[in-house]
Amino acid sequence: MGGSSPCASCKLLRSRCAKDCIFAPYFPSDDPHKFAIVHKVFGASNVNKMLQELAVEMRADAVSSLVYEANARVRDPVYGCVGNISYLQNKISELQMQLALAHTEMLCVQMQQESVLAMPMPIHQDDSYIIFFFFYLKE
């Protein structure tokens, strides 16, 4: 942010933090790790270029997604974010299978219910006792 309090990026890169520093709004000096991790994975020069190519109102979201990706890459140097994507895709396949199973079960229960309702119903045991008792008395 210029002068005596350089942003985290300018502090790390040991450069003068100009008034119009492109990093300053997103990398405050009190959170040095945020810039350090993005710099480690993407490089300050690339991040600078990426931000330059975006409208100002989109830059905060872009920085958030870059920080997310960089953290994922540091946590998992082989798969990074793509490991999360793979996990989520597997989770979706699993849920889709569970949903298909639930629909099949529902169809079975409904068909079972329909066949029970369509069946000629046997007289309930208690009702037949009443009927026989009625005729017994009548006689």
Added chain:
Amino acid sequence: MGGSSPCASCKLLRSRCAKDCIFAPYFPSDDPHKFAIVHKVFGASNVNKMLQELAVEMRADAVSSLVYEANARVRDPVYGCVGNISYLQNKISELQMQLALAHTEMLCVQMQQESVLAMPMPIHQDDSYIIFFFFYLKE
């Protein structure tokens, strides 16, 4: 791979492709776009460092995930891969809701079925005729 046929990385960086070039096994000269996109997003120097830190047998997977991430970032400069993650997370929430709904519906149908089966069943109209006819003949 050294000498007359430099890998895509060394071609782009205009450097001599040494026999032990770290990029050569993953960035063949006939696919220049693959390295170009990774270089644009992560920078050759960072990719070099990331590969150096990994065991040789993990490097192919790491390159694949870096290429995937870089492509996602070029397609969507604001959200990159994180856009995919966000989409997949929403899809999971949607499927979890559908699954919860399917389970609730199943429970309702089962309860309905149980209450129908537990109900004293009314005598089937045709059966009652038979019973009355039986007693009529008996009298």
